[in-house]
Structures are given as C-alpha cells and as structure tokens.
Amino acid sequence: MDSFLAWYYPILFLIIGACIGSFINVVIYRYPIIMLQDKNKPEKISLFYPASHCTSCNKKILKTDNIPIISWLLRKGECRHCGSTYSIKYLITEAVFSVVYLSVFILFYPQYGINSTICILVIFSYLYCIFFIDLKHFLIPDIMTIPLIILGFISAWYNFIPITIMESVIGSIVIFIIIFITGFLFKYFRGIDAIGFGDYKLFAVGGAWCGIFHIQYLIIFSSIFGIIFYIINKKANICSTKNISYLDDIIEIKDKVIPFGPSICLSIILNVLIIFYLPYKV
Ligand SMILES: [Zn+2]
Numbered sequence: 669m670d671s672f673l674a675w676y677y678p679i680l681f682l683i684i685g686a687c688i689g690s691f692i693n694v695v696i697y698r699y700p701i702i703m704l705q706d707k708n709k710p711e712k713i714s715l716f717y718p719a720s721h722c723t724s725c726n727k728k729i730l731k732t733d734n735i736p737i738i739s740w741l742l743r744k745g746e747c748r749h750c751g752s753t754y755s756i757k758y759l760i761t762e763a764v765f766s767v768v769y770l771s772v773f774i775l776f777y778p779q780y781g782i783n784s785t786i787c788i789l790v791i792f793s794y795l796y797c798i799f800f801i802d803l804k805h806f807l808i809p810d811i812m813t814i815p816l817i818i819l820g821f822i823s824a825w826y827n828f829i830p831i832t833i834m835e836s837v838i839g840s841i842v843i844f845i846i847i848f849i850t851g852f853l854f855k856y857f858r859g860i861d862a863i864g865f866g867d868y869k870l871f872a873v874g875g876a877w878c879g880i881f882h883i884q885y886l887i888i889f890s891s892i893f894g895i896i897f898y899i900i901n902k903k904a905n906i907c908s909t910k911n912i913s914y915l916d917d918i919i920e921i922k923d924k925v926i927p928f929g930p931s932i933c934l935s936i937i938l939n940v941l942i943i944f945y946l947p948y949k950v
Pocket of ligand 1: 722725
C-alpha cells in the first residue's frame with residue numbers, strides 16, 4: 669500500500685505546497701491591512717474579500733490566471749487587463765513552498781510518518797508568514813502565535829514531535845518568563861523597550877515546539893541571527909521604521925529598531941530540525 673501511494677505523494681506535496689504558498693501570499697499581504705484597518709468601516713477587508721484583483725487596475729484576476737507558479741510564468745507576471753507587473757515575490761513564495769513541502773515530505777515522511785510531516789509543514793507555514801509580516805510591518809499577530817503555542821502542546825501530547833508534553837509546556841512558560849524579565853529589567857534600568865510583546869509570545873512558540881531542554885539554544889541562535897540581521901540591515905536597509913506610526917512611542921530609538929521576529933523564526937525552525945535529527949538534552 670505504502671509503495672503504491674509513494675509514487676504520487678511527492679507530486680501531491682509539490683502541488684499542495686504551491687497552493688498553500690499562493691494562500692500565504694494573500695495572508696502576508698492582507699493580514700497587516702486587516703489588523704490596522706478602521707474597525708468601523710462598512711466594507712472591511714478579509715482574507716477572502718475582496719476576491720483576488722490587480723492592485724493597479726482593480727480588475728478581478730481570472731481563475732485561469734490564478735494557478736500557482738504556472739500562471740505567473742505563462743503571463744510573465746503581467747496583468748491581463750492593464751499590463752502592470754505583479755511582484756516576483758509572489759512567484760518566489762509559491763516556488764519556495766513547493767520545494768519545502770516536497771523536501772519535508774522526503775526528509776520526514778519515511779522516518780516519522782504523516783503526522784510529524786504535517787506538523788513541520790504547519791509550523792514552517794506559520795513562521796514564514798510571521799517572518800515577512802514582522803519584517804515589513806514590525807507586527808507579530810497574536811492570531812498566529814497563540815494557535816502555534818497550542819499546536820505545539822498538542823503535537824507533543826500526541827508524540828508528533830520528539831518532546832514530552834511536560835517539556836513543551838514548561839519550555840513555553842519558562843522561556844516566556846525569561847524573556848519577559850529581561851525586557852522588564854532593560855526597561856527598568858535603561859528606560860527602553862528592548863523587545864516587543866509579540867516577540868515574547870513567539871519565544872513561547874519556540875518553547876512549546878522545542879521543549880525546556882532547548883530554550884537556551886532558541887535564545888542563543890535568535891540573538892546570533894538578530895546581530896547578523898542588524899549588520900546586514902545597516903548596509904542593505906532591508907526594513908525601515910520610517911513610515912510606521914505605531915512605533916512612535918519609542919521615537920527616541922525608532923531609527924535603531926529592527927524586527928526581532930524573523931530571527932526568532934529562523935531559530936525556531938533550526939531548533940525544530942535539531943530535535944528531530946540531533947536529539948540532545950543538555
Ligand atoms: Zn491590472
């Protein structure tokens with residue numbers, strides 16, 4: 669049965685990856701708009717409303733022009749109606765998801781089974797969204813971190829990830845407290861918000877998915893990634909706080925602020941891979 673399923677499973681994961689990537693594009697683009705929109709507006713934007721449309725001419729994108737990867741390549745990223753180009757970011761995300769979904773299937777499915785494979789794909793998909801939303805908007809939505817913490821507990825409870833439920837729950841609580849106290853002390857002595865509230869919860873996600881025995885590595889790796897990102901951003905100016913008015917309460921350090929979420933996301937992914945492939949408890 670397994671060998672019969674095996675021949676089309678890789679293709680299935682490749683296609684599912686491209687489709688999820690296409691949806692992730694919508695989430696990354698729309699979710700910050702949804703978070704920041706005026707709650708009293710009569711016509712509110714949601715993930716599904718309005719339907720996919722060209723942001724230049726507002727015309728609806730035909731279903732045949734909305735096939736992940738293929739449509740972008742066939743039309744060379746151009747709108748059928750006005751000829752304006754859609755960003756290559758959309759194509760890249762769909763391609764990345766395709767490749768990652770296939771790779772995770774190949775690396776995890778034979779050894780760990782379908783449940784663990786799905787867990788890895790779920791956390792990757794969520795963290796990809798958080799990575800890019802925080803990178804551009806300096807926001808980490810609770811609607812992404814809170815379910816991820818609960819999913820971490822559930823995955824540990826059912827042994828879909830190689831840590832116990834106790835390691836998961838304690839890891840999540842302890843790392844949250846450590847980061848919270850660090851932030852509090854920084855605020856107390858230096859008067860600066862060293863870390864955003866979304867970052868605390870994102871660290872708690874890491875604790876829930878990697879367990880108490882990995883929280884030191886979660887913190888160390890995210891700090892290293894953070895420093896590397898700070899240096900790269902100084903030269904390449906990847907993200908800027910200039911037009912972000914909701915950071916005005918930290919105006920005195922606003923130009924020095926970098927989003928920490930992307931570094932924490934990379935650290936969580938790295939540590940999740942480590943607990944599967946290099947299990948250690950130190
Ligand atoms: Zn158009």
